[in-house]
Amino acid sequence: MIQGTPPVFLSKAFRGTAALCLGLLFWLGVTSPTRAAEPDSTNFPERLKLWGGYQHLFGLDARYRFDGPQAGIGTTFDFGKDLGGETSDHMARAGAHFRLTPNHAIGFSRYAINLRGDRTILDVDLTIDDVIFSAQGNITSQIGLTIYRLFYD
Amino acid sequence: MSPGIYLGDFNAEFLGSATIRVGNIPPVSEAATVTETLFVPLPTIGIGLEYRISPRLKIQTRTDFFYVNVKQVEGSLAEFTVGLEYRLFKHFAVGATFNRLWLDLDWKPGSPDGWAVQSSWNNGLFYGALYF
Numbered sequence: 001m002i003q004g005t006p007p008v009f010l011s012k013a014f015r016g017t018a019a020l021c022l023g024l025l026f027w028l029g030v031t032s033p034t035r036a037a038e039p040d041s042t043n044f045p046e047r048l049k050l051w052g053g054y055q056h057l058f059g060l061d062a063r064y065r066f067d068g069p070q071a072g073i074g075t076t077f078d079f080g081k082d083l084g085g086e087t088s089d090h091m092a093r094a095g096a097h098f099r100l101t102p103n104h105a106i107g108f109s110r111y112a113i114n115l116r117g118d119r120t121i122l123d124v125d126l127t128i129d130d131v132i133f134s135a136q137g138n139i140t141s142q143i144g145l146t147i148y149r150l151f152y153d
Numbered sequence: 154m155s156p157g158i159y160l161g162d163f164n165a166e167f168l169g170s171a172t173i174r175v176g177n178i179p180p181v182s183e184a185a186t187v188t189e190t191l192f193v194p195l196p197t198i199g200i201g202l203e204y205r206i207s208p209r210l211k212i213q214t215r216t217d218f219f220y221v222n223v224k225q226v227e228g229s230l231a232e233f234t235v236g237l238e239y240r241l242f243k244h245f246a247v248g249a250t251f252n253r254l255w256l257d258l259d260w261k262p263g264s265p266d267g268w269a270v271q272s273s274w275n276n277g278l279f280y281g282a283l284y285f
Contacts, residue, residue, distance in 0.1 A: 044208075044240055045284045051248075053280025060274040064165070066189055067267035076269070083167075093278055111276075125172075128187045132172040132180075139169035151157030151217070153201060 052094035055111055060087040062143070068130030075127045082126070083141045084119030095149075105153040110146065117141040155199050157217055159230060161256075163191040163270075191268065193258065195219050195230050209240040213250075228258030236278070244284050252276040 062079040079085035095109030118140045126133040133139050171185035199217035206212060212235070219230040236250030253275050261267040 044243055048285040049282050050285075051280045051282035053248075053278055055276050055278045058275050058277070060272070062272040062274075063270070065267075065269040066187075067262065067264060069265035073262060073267070093276075093280070121169075128167055129189065131167075131185050131187050133167065133169045133185075134172060134182070137170040139167060141165065141167045143165045144163070146162040148160040148162070149157065150160075151155055151197075151199060153155050 047099050049097040051096070052092065054090065055093040056088070056090045057113060058088040060089075060115070066129040068127070071127050071130045071132075074129060075125070077126055077128075079115070079117060079141070079143060082119070082121070083117035083139060085117030085141060085143065086115040089113055089115055097153075107149075107151050107153060109149045112146040113144065115143045117143075155201060157197045157199055159193075159195040159197060159217075159219075161191070161193040161195065163189075163193065165189045189268070197230060197232075199232075211238050212236070213238065225261045225264070226259070228260075229255070230257075231255045238282070240284075246282045246284065248278075248280050248282065250276075250278045250280075252278065 060080065062085070063076055064079065065076040066074045068074060077083060080087050091111050091113065093109060093111040095107065097105055097107040099105040118138075120138050121133055121135050123135055125135050126139070165188070167187045169185065170182065171187075172180045172182050197217040197219040199215055201213065201215035203211050203213035214233075214235040216234075217230070217232045219228075221228055232252065232254045234250055234252040236248055238246050238248035240246045253273070255273045257271045259267075259269040262269065
């Protein structure tokens, strides 16, 4: 993890959301163990699900560090605050869910994030992979992340 | 409990005025571009549940988690999703989900190919689904 920052699973936001999730899972599991497993009374098909839609990403918080062979550990920088990077994006997301048996299924989804930044570095030099971007200099940046997710249910 | 895997294909490009140091040659200042590419497979374990509020409407939630702390790699990933789906027709449904993801990875700190990322974000998804 990035030095000086606590592990993400110790963060207040994560613990709050995890507690909410566990509570919801507990409620669903305790109050409706039979209904959740009931076959659909209207016999809707469930074997294969193909889905796609619009996704809005927001509230991005991103810190990075890239080390190099000469400088060693690079500078930890905040993409939004230090590089003027975008913190929201919208994209298409698509996936599939294939039910092998009534109790077993596999799923897949994919989406791609593309964010840009443009800013004058204010206070300190920024070392990224042995290259030192000088304080008071302008830096433009682009970050892309494609996430593929596979799971078994 | 269900296993899964996240495959993250990351690329970044930084352009600006930079000081370049190569070997023992005195540093020079010039325009520079740094490109980084990473491909990270992260196995996870998760739990998911769905509950039919009515024959056409269901609520679904899922949580996935990953944590590793070995010699040169330390990190965690967690994702929480909750959503509603309504079956408009026999073969077509619409849905909306809220999703939050946390990612915290440190790969070979201090080594020539070391890197670290600490990130989190929210997703709101509106989708249509075909069922067969």
